[in-house]
Amino acid sequence: MEKTNQLPRILIVDASRMVRAMLARQIRDLYDYREESDGEAAWQVLVLDHSIKLVICSLSLPVLDGNGLLARLRSSRLPRLAQMPMLMIAGDNEEAIGRAKSLGASDFINRAAGTSELLSRVDSLLRFSHVQSELKDSLEQQVQNPETGLFTRKYIELQAAQAMSHALRHGGEVSVIVLCFDNIGALRDEHGAEIVEQLQKRFVTMLLGKVRKEDSLGHFAGSQLVVVAPGTTVAACESFANRLREAINAANVAVHGQRLQLSVSAGVANSPADNVASAGALIELAVARMNAAQRGGGNQVVGGGRGAVERATPALTLERALSFIEMGREDDVLPHLKALGSRLLPLLALLDRELNLGWALGALEQPPADGSDGGN
Structure with a gap:
């Protein structure tokens, strides 16, 4: 029968089988655990086993010592590993303890520590890690989409409002582009949600490589992406959107040997050109123009000025x-x-x-x- 309330898992790393057994006896009533005898094996386990929440680790280890494992974790690009609580088993060597502290050890304990002290330190570290994780998640949910790293709708609207306020005070301008794949529902029905998600991620990666540092790229609604471009003319935004459209239309993306007919549509709005004074109205106008582009057959950019519509109907294969x-x-x-x-x-x-x-x-x-x- 599958467990419904699994205990937090702790990795015990020590070269001595007796020390590992002793530590396991002390924690096994409250925690699940796993044992390793050297730092390199522990590293491999930590990379693969996402259920581990804390490491009890000796400074003295074969292959890769405790400081080496600690340094590798703290330099990891994976937040789960970089922030892993590390309770180091240390003696009275102040120099060794100082070195481990500088590398990011969370806390220290002596091999002779009793069960109560060990459990108290483990509980404290796990609680602190949980609070940090919740705080980080809360901040990221407000600012970034956890899957794509792009700004959330709430934050992108705030960025647009700030850009509009600055433009109105200094006689500047703000442009907004809203983009979306055409026929995304049909693509999802035909090829599956996973393929569409991969396409979206590739599109996001391409956009991130092309927008300026002063621009803001984020999610708006559903699969729609929005770019807020302060100080950019409507003509420049339309040209940029059309280059993106052409790149997607020419992309050679195949699924199971079949080339996908991909296209995007975009709507462009500009604060002075469209006589819009609020960020919300500017984004909604760009959304309405993108919807109009898709209703018109897709694969086009719709703006507000004369000649702002550029369309290229893609050839349909047999x-x-x-x-x-x-x-x-x-x-x-x-x-x-x-x-x-x-x-x-x-x-x-x-x-x-x-x-x-x-x-x-x-x-x-x-x-x-x-x-x-x-x-x-």
Whole structure:
């Protein structure tokens, strides 16, 4: 039967089997535990075992000593490892203790410490770690999306408000771009949520590499992303959005050997050009224009000025068209019939010639033999 209330897991690291057994007896009523005899093995366990909440570690260890393990953890790029509570087993060597302190040891205990003292120190460290984790999570939830690292909607709206206030005071301007993949629901239905999530992450990575340091990139609603660009003209924003659109449309992304027909649409709004005085209204205007771009067929950028709409209807492959038809989405194929037909005619001509299918082109090009219009 699966455990419902698992005890916090502690990693005990000491070269002595007797010391490990003694420490295990002292904590086993309140904590789950795991044992390792050297620092390198302990490091491998910590990387793989996400359930470990605290380490009781001797300074003297084979292969990789306690200070080496401590230094490796504190320099890790993974917050879980970098912030791992480390209760170090130390004697009376002040120099060794000072070295461990400088490397980030959380606390120290002597091998001869009794059960009460050991449990008290473990409990204190775990409580402190929990409070720190909750505080960090709370701050990140307010500012950053924990999955993408981008600003949350609440924070991006605050950034936009500050940029608008500064622009109004100093006669400047603020532009906003709202972007989203076209037909994201269909992509999710056809290829699964995991594929769409990977596409979103790749798009976010590309955006992060292109926006300026003074710009703010964050989430708005659903799959929509928003860029707040202080001091940027509407023309510059439209040009930037179109470059992104073209890059996505030309991207060679394949799933199970099939190239995805990807496109994004964007809406652009600018504070002086659109005569908007509030950040909320500016973002909502950009959202409305992005929605208009998607209703217009997608793969376009819609702004407020003349010539602000730039569209490039993507070619629909035959495989994609057949897939749409199988899903009952004939309406998505109809706008592309002429282009599809022009590409199919050479194939039909080849079939007609090689397979003697005299009806193939004749049915398409010749009127009925009786001269009627084919109706009833």
